[in-house]
Amino acid sequence: MRLLITGGAGFIGSNFIHHIIKVREDIEVINFDKLTYAGNLNNLESLKVNTRYTFIKGDIAEPKDVEDVFNKYEIDGVINFAAESHVDRSILGPLEFVRTNIMGTATLLDVARKYFGDDAEKRFHHISTDEVFGALGDSGSFKESTPYDPSSPYSASKAGSDHLVRAYGRTFDMNVVITNCSNNYGPYQFPEKLIPLVIKRIVDEKEIPVYGKGENVRDWLYVEDHCKAIEKVFFKGKNGQTYNVGGNSEKKNIDIVNLLCDLVDKRLSRDISSRKLITFVKDRPGHDFRYAIDNSKIKKELGWEPEVNFDEGMKKTVEWYLENGKWVDDIISGDYRKFFSKQYKERLKSDRS
Numbered sequence: 001m002r003l004l005i006t007g008g009a010g011f012i013g014s015n016f017i018h019h020i021i022k023v024r025e026d027i028e029v030i031n032f033d034k035l036t037y038a039g040n041l042n043n044l045e046s047l048k049v050n051t052r053y054t055f056i057k058g059d060i061a062e063p064k065d066v067e068d069v070f071n072k073y074e075i076d077g078v079i080n081f082a083a084e085s086h087v088d089r090s091i092l093g094p095l096e097f098v099r100t101n102i103m104g105t106a107t108l109l110d111v112a113r114k115y116f117g118d119d120a121e122k123r124f125h126h127i128s129t130d131e132v133f134g135a136l137g138d139s140g141s142f143k144e145s146t147p148y149d150p151s152s153p154y155s156a157s158k159a160g161s162d163h164l165v166r167a168y169g170r171t172f173d174m175n176v177v178i179t180n181c182s183n184n185y186g187p188y189q190f191p192e193k194l195i196p197l198v199i200k201r202i203v204d205e206k207e208i209p210v211y212g213k214g215e216n217v218r219d220w221l222y223v224e225d226h227c228k229a230i231e232k233v234f235f236k237g238k239n240g241q242t243y244n245v246g247g248n249s250e251k252k253n254i255d256i257v258n259l260l261c262d263l264v265d266k267r268l269s270r271d272i273s274s275r276k277l278i279t280f281v282k283d284r285p286g287h288d289f290r291y292a293i294d295n296s297k298i299k300k301e302l303g304w305e306p307e308v309n310f311d312e313g314m315k316k317t318v319e320w321y322l323e324n325g326k327w328v329d330d331i332i333s334g335d336y337r338k339f340f341s342k343q344y345k346e347r348l349k350s351d352r353s
């Protein structure tokens, strides 16, 4: 079976490729990725010589790029990870999010529809987020039936892509499934996202920016568990269905940051606590207060549940980033430095004034 994995050079996509190549010897992977600032082929270095893995550079929003790959390889299924994925970047520049996440998903669906024809075996799996549901208050959790209510240009563009996938399923009888997952953490995550960013700031002994009062809550899932959920849904999920995926692991941001300070300090045998680096900065506009996933559907119907508990996952993650300092330094490009200074210098300044 030949799978087209889009966005496979990013965080979750590259973890998924490693996972699926390892556990399914019958699978061949075509990794189709534009290699934006977030795409990094170093993540897949060890697969370069694997005959079941091929990389093609291309843009999901360019019909010709997508057609070329379908023409060249007989594709049996698509898993669409490709996206602009960072909320803060979507606030600084929303249009690239609309282009890739909405137009890109539409282009991919449209080409897949043509090539898959009426073959009901050929599945299109769209990777999405719990952010499409908007914000929760102190209680409750997102179910598959929760109405969409996105707050950021990122989550609105992901909501748009989910609607398109469902619409192509209903209108053109395509075999589609969607997974909406909570916050992932683990190896190969770009250091603009909370956990790897904070680890890097602690190592460098620099201010750690915490938005607002750090009271916002996210429901964390170790990336390997997400990959296992995607595998289950791709092979066993029901046509036309959506599955929520989450770790049953709600944490306040400030608790995560404190924990990371303590874990890194211990590992580096530091005498002074890095908690002194914590700096409360201006809040993210439209910042969703809390996310929590009800994962009872995927648990009941497909037998998936998270296996890595939060404390164990965080220790493994800290260890990975400390051992892979070169990976972090290599991915921090000029583009990232520009984004970081725009983002944080303003936030830090506004906090002090």
Ligand code: NAD
Residues within 6 Å of the ligand: 006, 007, 008, 009, 010, 011, 012, 013, 032, 033, 034, 035, 036, 037, 038, 039, 040, 058, 059, 060, 061, 080, 081, 082, 083, 084, 085, 086, 100, 104, 127, 128, 129, 130, 158, 180, 181, 182, 183, 184, 185, 190
């Ligand atoms: P990421 O930013 O690390 O990786 C995205 C990848 O997509 C990169 O390799 C990038 O080069 C590629 N890409 C971007 N635009 C492209 C385009 N036009 N054509 C082809 N490739 C393109 O993202 P991630 O964190 O790995 O997220 C992957 C998917 O999972 C996204 O769809 C995201 O919305 C979703 N998701 C992420 C999380 C999370 O916590 N990170 C949680 C739930 C869902």
Ligand code: DAU
Residues within 6 Å of the ligand: 085, 086, 087, 088, 128, 129, 130, 131, 181, 182, 183, 184, 192, 193, 194, 195, 197, 209, 210, 211, 212, 214, 216, 217, 218, 253, 284, 291
């Ligand atoms: O919920 C799933 C989503 O999780 C995915 O769809 C997104 O692709 C992914 O980026 C992630 O979005 P978040 O906005 O929740 O993740 P981020 O790591 O950017 O922020 C996590 C929380 O930490 C959030 O409440 C904002 C806060 N934060 C973030 C950064 C980068 C800070 O306080 N300081 C920071 O420097």
